[in-house]
Amino acid sequence: MIPLQFALSVVCLLSAVWLVVLLVRDRTPGRPLLNLLAAVEVALLVHLVLGIVRVTGDAPDGVSQWEYIGYLIGVVLFIPAGVIWSSGEKSRGGTAVLLVAVLLVPFMFVRLADIWAAGG
Amino acid sequence: MAEQHPGTGTGRGFGRVLVFVYGVFAVAATGRSTLQLATQASEAPVPYTLSAVAAVVYIIATFALATDRRRLALVAVGTELVGVLVVGVTSLLLPEDYPDATVWSDFGAGYGFVPLVLPVVGLWWLLRQGHQGRT
Numbered sequence: 001m002i003p004l005q006f007a008l009s010v011v012c013l014l015s016a017v018w019l020v021v022l023l024v025r026d027r028t029p030g031r032p033l034l035n036l037l038a039a040v041e042v043a044l045l046v047h048l049v050l051g052i053v054r055v056t057g058d059a060p061d062g063v064s065q066w067e068y069i070g071y072l073i074g075v076v077l078f079i080p081a082g083v084i085w086s087s088g089e090k091s092r093g094g095t096a097v098l099l100v101a102v103l104l105v106p107f108m109f110v111r112l113a114d115i116w117a118a119g120g
Numbered sequence: 121m122a123e124q125h126p127g128t129g130t131g132r133g134f135g136r137v138l139v140f141v142y143g144v145f146a147v148a149a150t151g152r153s154t155l156q157l158a159t160q161a162s163e164a165p166v167p168y169t170l171s172a173v174a175a176v177v178y179i180i181a182t183f184a185l186a187t188d189r190r191r192l193a194l195v196a197v198g199t200e201l202v203g204v205l206v207v208g209v210t211s212l213l214l215p216e217d218y219p220d221a222t223v224w225s226d227f228g229a230g231y232g233f234v235p236l237v238l239p240v241v242g243l244w245w246l247l248r249q250g251h252q253g254r255t
Contacts, residue, residue, distance in 0.1 A: 066159065070151050077147070085140055093136035100140055 004047055005113075009106040011040055019099040028090050029098060034083065037102070041079045044105070048072050051112070063119030068112065075108040129188040130249055138245055141238065142182040145231075149175035149223050156220070167222045170207060174223045174235075177203065181242065194246055201239035204228060208236070 018033055051072040055065050082101030086094035131139050153171035160168070177200050184193035208227035211218045221230055228235025 066155055070155060074148070074151065078144070081143070082140065085136070085143075089132065089136045091133060091136075093133045096134075096137040097140045100137060100144075104144065 004043065004050070005109040008040060008043055008047065009109055011036070012102045012105045015040070015102045016099055019095055019102065023092055023095050023099065026092060028095055037079050037083065037098070040102075040105070041076070044076050044079070048076050055116075059116070060119045063116055068115050071108055071112050071115065075105055075112075078102075078104045078108075128249075130184075130190060130193055130246060131186045131188055135185060135245060135249075138242060139182060139186045141234070142178055142185060142242075145223070145235070145238070146175065146178035146182045149178050152223065160220075163220070167218050167220050167225070170203075170222045170224065174200075174203060185242070190246060190249065193242070197239050197242040197246065200235075201243065204235050204239060 015033065015036060019029070022029060022033075052069060055063065055068045055072075059065060059068070078101040082098050086097040088094070089097070129135065149171060153168060153175045156168040156171055177196055181193060181196035181200060183189075184196055204224045204227060207222060207224035211222075211225040218225055223231065223235055227233060
């Protein structure tokens with residue numbers, strides 16, 4: 001896992017803890033958490049560009065490039081989709097959508113590492 | 121479309137999370153099967169066709185749950201449960217017929233068994249909604 005992925009995973013897991021606290025207390029996310037998610041999303045877009053450069057540049061022969069790029073694009077979509085979908089439901093259900101979205105990000109990083117390792 | 125009762129329906133409350141997870145699987149299965157069919161269709165036609173079938177089922181289930189179409193949702197989620205069980209059993213008994221994985225292989229082990237749990241949760245949610253006596 002590259003340093004950017006590790007840093008983003010830590011932020012996502014901290015966001016997940018934050019969201020669990022909100023869920024338990026039956027509160028909806030406020031500005032600070034949404035700003036944090038926006039920052040994560042910006043970093044994910046940087047990650048997308050870096051990832052495409054990396055996989056098209058110096059990937060080992062066996063790495064499935066299209067699959068790798070598919071996961072890179074996929075991981076960018078979760079947080080915007082989650083924020084939009086949860087905004088229509090100001091309740092525990094909406095907050096739980098965001099929890100699923102932030103947990104999917106580290107999971108996708110693991111899959112990216114697996115795809116890379118399979119080609120190595 | 122008109123909202124009948126804010127706060128009820130298959131896409132409200134807990135259903136909000138369910139629709140989101142179904143949506144993620146719809147996109148993931150569509151992406152996977154598109155990639156497989158576009159690049160290696162002849163290598164493993166059976167699992168790749170099954171991946172495409174799974175993608176369609178997830179898309180229909182997502183749409184039905186999000187728009188509160190209970191009957192369509194029941195059909196889609198029921199198909200999904202049958203699919204994951206049949207593919208799960210046959211992928212263990214006849215591994216030679218599955219040279220590459222589908223979403224439903226080994227009961228969805230590659231996806232943390234979420235594909236096995238999801239239809240059960242989906243059916244529970246739909247039946248619970250039914251018991252609340254929506255008209």
